Amino acid sequence: MTAQATDAPQQALASYNFAYLDEQTKRMIRRAILKGIAIPGYQVPFASREMPMPYGWGTGGVQVTAAIIGPDDVLKVIDQGADDTTNAVSIRAFFAKTAGVATTTATPDATIIQTRHRIPETPLKAGQVLVYQVPIPEPLRFLEPRETETRKMHALEEYGLMHVKLYEDIARNGRIATTYAYPVKVEGRYVMDPSPTPKFDNPKMHQSEALQLFGAGREKRIYAIPPHTDVVSLDFEDHPFEIQHFEEPCALCGAEQVYLDEVVLDDKGGRMFVCSDTHHCESRRAEGHRGALLGDEPVFGTTPVGDKEPAI
Amino acid sequence: MAHTPASTTIYEGGFVDPVGASQTGFRALMDAMARPGSIHVLPDVTAPPAPLTASAAALIATLADADTPVWLDPALTKTVAVRDWIVFHTGAPITAHQSEAAFAVVAAPEKLSALNGFALGTQEFPDRSTSVILQVATLTEGVALMLEGPGINGRASLAPDPLPQHFAAQWMANRQAFPRGIDLILAAPGAVAALPRSTRLTRSEA
Amino acid sequence: MYVAVKGGEAAIANAHRLLASRRRGEADVPGLTLAQIAGQLSLAVDRVMGEGSLYDPELAALAIKQARGDLIEAVFLLRAYRTTLPRFGHSEPVDTGAMLVERRISAVYKDLPGGQLLGPTFDYTHRLLDPALAGDAPLDAPETAADTGEKVIRVSDILGDEGLIEDDPATDVSRPVADITRTPMEFPMERDARLQTLARGDEGFLLALAYSTQRGYARSHPFAGEIRIGEVDVEVMIPELGFAVVIGRVKLTECQMVNQFKGSSKAPPQFTRGYGLVFGQAERKAMAMSLCDRALRASELGEDITAPAQDEEFVLSHCDNVQSTGFVEHLKLPHYVDFQAELDLVRRMRAEYFAKAAARDDDAASDDAKEAAE
Numbered sequence: 001m002t003a004q005a006t007d008a009p010q011q012a013l014a015s016y017n018f019a020y021l022d023e024q025t026k027r028m029i030r031r032a033i034l035k036g037i038a039i040p041g042y043q044v045p046f047a048s049r050e051m052p053m054p055y056g057w058g059t060g061g062v063q064v065t066a067a068i069i070g071p072d073d074v075l076k077v078i079d080q081g082a083d084d085t086t087n088a089v090s091i092r093a094f095f096a097k098t099a100g101v102a103t104t105t106a107t108p109d110a111t112i113i114q115t116r117h118r119i120p121e122t123p124l125k126a127g128q129v130l131v132y133q134v135p136i137p138e139p140l141r142f143l144e145p146r147e148t149e150t151r152k153m154h155a156l157e158e159y160g161l162m163h164v165k166l167y168e169d170i171a172r173n174g175r176i177a178t179t180y181a182y183p184v185k186v187e188g189r190y191v192m193d194p195s196p197t198p199k200f201d202n203p204k205m206h207q208s209e210a211l212q213l214f215g216a217g218r219e220k221r222i223y224a225i226p227p228h229t230d231v232v233s234l235d236f237e238d239h240p241f242e243i244q245h246f247e248e249p250c251a252l253c254g255a256e257q258v259y260l261d262e263v264v265l266d267d268k269g270g271r272m273f274v275c276s277d278t279h280h281c282e283s284r285r286a287e288g289h290r291g292a293l294l295g296d297e298p299v300f301g302t303t304p305v306g307d308k309e310p311a312i
Numbered sequence: 313m314a315h316t317p318a319s320t321t322i323y324e325g326g327f328v329d330p331v332g333a334s335q336t337g338f339r340a341l342m343d344a345m346a347r348p349g350s351i352h353v354l355p356d357v358t359a360p361p362a363p364l365t366a367s368a369a370a371l372i373a374t375l376a377d378a379d380t381p382v383w384l385d386p387a388l389t390k391t392v393a394v395r396d397w398i399v400f401h402t403g404a405p406i407t408a409h410q411s412e413a414a415f416a417v418v419a420a421p422e423k424l425s426a427l428n429g430f431a432l433g434t435q436e437f438p439d440r441s442t443s444v445i446l447q448v449a450t451l452t453e454g455v456a457l458m459l460e461g462p463g464i465n466g467r468a469s470l471a472p473d474p475l476p477q478h479f480a481a482q483w484m485a486n487r488q489a490f491p492r493g494i495d496l497i498l499a500a501p502g503a504v505a506a507l508p509r510s511t512r513l514t515r516s517e518a
Numbered sequence: 519m520y521v522a523v524k525g526g527e528a529a530i531a532n533a534h535r536l537l538a539s540r541r542r543g544e545a546d547v548p549g550l551t552l553a554q555i556a557g558q559l560s561l562a563v564d565r566v567m568g569e570g571s572l573y574d575p576e577l578a579a580l581a582i583k584q585a586r587g588d589l590i591e592a593v594f595l596l597r598a599y600r601t602t603l604p605r606f607g608h609s610e611p612v613d614t615g616a617m618l619v620e621r622r623i624s625a626v627y628k629d630l631p632g633g634q635l636l637g638p639t640f641d642y643t644h645r646l647l648d649p650a651l652a653g654d655a656p657l658d659a660p661e662t663a664a665d666t667g668e669k670v671i672r673v674s675d676i677l678g679d680e681g682l683i684e685d686d687p688a689t690d691v692s693r694p695v696a697d698i699t700r701t702p703m704e705f706p707m708e709r710d711a712r713l714q715t716l717a718r719g720d721e722g723f724l725l726a727l728a729y730s731t732q733r734g735y736a737r738s739h740p741f742a743g744e745i746r747i748g749e750v751d752v753e754v755m756i757p758e759l760g761f762a763v764v765i766g767r768v769k770l771t772e773c774q775m776v777n778q779f780k781g782s783s784k785a786p787p788q789f790t791r792g793y794g795l796v797f798g799q800a801e802r803k804a805m806a807m808s809l810c811d812r813a814l815r816a817s818e819l820g821e822d823i824t825a826p827a828q829d830e831e832f833v834l835s836h837c838d839n840v841q842s843t844g845f846v847e848h849l850k851l852p853h854y855v856d857f858q859a860e861l862d863l864v865r866r867m868r869a870e871y872f873a874k875a876a877a878r879d880d881d882a883a884s885d886d887a888k889e890a891a892e
Contacts, residue, residue, distance in 0.1 A: 016602065017331065018331050018332075018335075020602075022602065022604070023330060023331060023334065024377055026334070026335075027334070027374070027375060027376075027377055028379065030338045030342070030374075030375065031375060031380070031414075031443075032439070033342060034341065034342065034345050034375075034443065034495070035439040035441075035495075036439075037342070037345045037346050037463070037508060038345060038495045038508035038509050038510060039438055039439065039490075039491050039508075039509065039510065040462045040510060042438060042439070042491055044439045045437075045439070045702035045704070046702060047699070047700045047701050047702050048702065049601045049699075050594075050597040050598045050600070050601040050840065051598065051601075052598045054594065054840075054843065054844030054847060054848065055840060055841045055843075055844030055845055055848075056844040056845035056846075056847065056848030056851075057844060057848050057851065059844075067338075068335075068338070068339065068342065069335075070332075070335045070336065070339060071332070079851070079852060080852045080853075080854055080855045081855060084526045085526060085852055086526045086529065086530055087851050087852075088526075089526040089527050089530060090530060093527070116851075117853070117855045117856060118855055135845070135848070145831075146705075146831050147705055147831060147835075148705050148706075148831065151436050152436065154436075155434075155435040155436045156435070173867060174870065177863060177867075179856070179859035179860055179862070179863050180855070180856040180859045180860075181856075187461075187462050187510065189490070189491065190491075196853075196856050197855075198855055198856060198858070198859040199859070200859070211342075211343075211346045218841050218844060218845055220702040220703065221702075224346075225462075226345075226346045226347070226462040226463035226510075227346060227347060227463055227465075228462065228463060228464055228465045228466075229462040229463065230462075244859060244862055259855065259858075260858070261854055261855065261858055262854075262858055262861065276854075276855055276858075379700075
């Protein structure tokens with residue numbers, strides 16, 4: 001018995017299918033993806049599986065990617081816009097191992113981009129698929145926790161509650177106080193959660209050249225936006241939707257009109273702002289763009305981070 | 313891919329490389345569904361009994377399994393081997409009722425009278441609908457359909473033949489039921505295109 | 519000057535190496551064997567099998583070892599393995615009436631056919647730490663009685679014969695039994711899917727909800743009709759043979775809760791059922807499950823839904839500890855893109871708030887000045 005117990009998982013390890021999921025699971029996910037594409041913005045229930053990473057850590061995106069990926073694909077994985085964040089590294093390694101696919105950090109070279117919380121700055125092109133990891137797919141969930149109720153609202157196209165919520169924001173704060181996971185309406189029908197991307201990225205979803213697929217593993221939903229589809233952020237005539245603006249360019253590459261991360265430099269209030277999209281930043285620097293605080297490659301004896309007063 | 317001769321028994325003519333073939337077939341179909349009007353190459357990797365065509369067979373083998381009842385049109389039902397081939401290679405149950413089908417395979421689209429006999433889903437679950445695979449002879453030589461909607465940059469055209477009778481009117485009715493409705497998968501020799509329910513027909517032009 | 523730091527891959531690899539070392543503990547202490555875990559921490563193994571929905575004591579022991587004793591992590595490991603297993607079919611319903619019982623108690627009858635059988639229970643032990651267990655002193659062999667051959671009738675059948683308890687809800691045999699591992703949850707949920715969901719639900723979560731029903735949040739007047747623990751045969755129908763064959767045995771804990779019920783517009787006065795069935799010896803879980811099952815039958819029995827334990831969506835959407843641990847712990851992942859967006863908003867709103875406050879103070883000051891002047 002003991003020998004069996006130690007052998008069994010090893011045998012199974014050796015026999016995992018291409019891209020981990022078994023074919024029956026892939027078929028089930030593929031059917032859901034097709035329905036999602038046919039009904040843009042509608043959340044298709046699917047029998048999400050346990051994955052070898054925890055729920056909430058991208059299992060929906062991983063299942064979608066596993067169902068569509070083929071040996072010729074080139075995969076890019078980002079988290080917070082960066083290719084080198086730990087969970088992005090972990091998911092990329094998972095597919096490199098289980099599907100043997102090529103991976104890249106270069107946005108234009110990727111055929112599939114799996115993302116958490118960002119849309120790349122480099123415009124996507126036809127033939128690319130952007131796969132979003134989604135924690136809570138239901139845009140109405142925080143207004144109405146019951147699935148039975150929100151399902152009815154979508155069925156009846158009854159989105160008054162969402163407008164009331166946004167309007168209450170305006171009444172209380174003078175502006176819509178939603179900065180990420182900002183709800184959108186897809187092709188004039190379904191209100192959809194774009195996943196917790198900053199609203200800065202919402203306009204990139206509209207009439208995108210790329211196919212956008214959304215996977216929520218724990219909540220067992222898949223949805224999609226085909227290319228060239230209207231995606232409109234909800235707003236009011238007197239309070240039109242607007243994206244975040246940063247007052248200064250990226251400190252490393254000098255890019256403007258991009259989303260920036262704030263980096264704390266010291267305990268004296270020193271801050272700098274750098275591109276959240278690491279590939280975009282690196283390729284700009286390779287082209288010779290230099291931001292105000294760009295350091296050279298580290299050499300012995302150079303000043304460590306934070307010793308100089310930042311020019312902010 | 314070399315052309316495989318038609319199988320002599322229902323046990324032959326399935327995917328030789330199921331993992332690779334279904335991924336390739338699915339990606340072609342996914343792209344077709346995401347860009348209505350576009351035509352995607354579908355390699356000839358099955359050899360089903362006639363009148364089931366290789367592309368329709370590849371699509372059904374990619375999509376169907378024990379969880380998805382399949383409906384066959386009279387032209388296919390006539391040949392017992394077709395039914396047996398699908399059951400053997402996919403494990404899908406065959407249903408006699410259009411409204412229970414997850415997939416339908418239609419060898420003679422011109423004889424298909426009504427699209428609304430299939431499952432259209434419900435307002436709460438519009439995904440619980442039939443995906444209808446039409447075997448067509450061509451995607452480019454029929455009467456051109458002008459298409460608009462999600463997945464289409466402005467306008468696209470597609471000219472499949474044959475199509476169900478009064479197709480324009482039937483499709484308009486299907487579009488009006490949105491988000492309910494059926495999705496059409498057009499299986500042509502060596503190629504696939506799709507008309508998801510979100511696609512609108514504008515005037516057909518010559 | 520600033521140079522971006524990289525090194526995610528090396529950091530992950532190093533963390534995993536450290537984890538492996540911490541898991542092993544002191545190298546001069548012998549490592550645990552799976553047989554030791556399966557044999558001596560068997561209730562932990564049972565819990566992991568139950569919530570992991572995979573009956574395999576050795577693999578569960580391996581999961582516990584790999585998880586350093588973190589049972590929820592072990593449940594997760596077992597689930598992630600289970601999900602890759604091919605599915606050959608499903609068994610016939612197990613007959614718990616034919617169980618080879620190791621423990622069987624009823625709180626509603628003093629004595630009954632088959633008798634009260636305490637079995638290996640913590641009940642009536644005095645919870646005094648036993649220093650002798652720090653060693654490995656030899657034990658007396660357990661006493662066993664001869665098999666009397668008396669059938670251990672289920673208490674619910676005794677009550678049922680008299681018509682005092684509702685019949686088991688009729689099942690629609692034409693409908694296949696639900697499988698929550700292969701279909702997404704949908705509400706309202708049928709009882710088969712609900713019981714599956716509860717059976718692999720988190721013991722602590724269900725225990726707390728069950729407790730809340732006893733304290734008046736959907737009180738159901740429960741009696742422990744019967745708890746039985748023992749082994750049952752698992753049979754699978756072989757279509758080619760035309761009959762069912764036994765493919766193995768599993769240990770189960772079954773709890774039939776009997777609840778007093780005054781009747782409603784939908785049902786006459788009678789005793790009603792709450793049901794619990796769990797892999798292995800898991801009495802607390804089976805009891806909690808049966809109380810939750812009964813509470814969740816509220817709308818079926820025409821009761822008002824007033825308490826958390828009766829709220830189907832609330833209970834069933836949140837009882838899975840693999841899901842809940844994943845989502846709670848995902849807060850460890852970076853969220854700095856969204857946090858940046860919130861930082862920006864809060865800074866703007868604070869600036870406006872203080873600007874308004876300053877304007878008010880100025881107004882107030884000038885009012886004061888006016889008053890003073892008047």
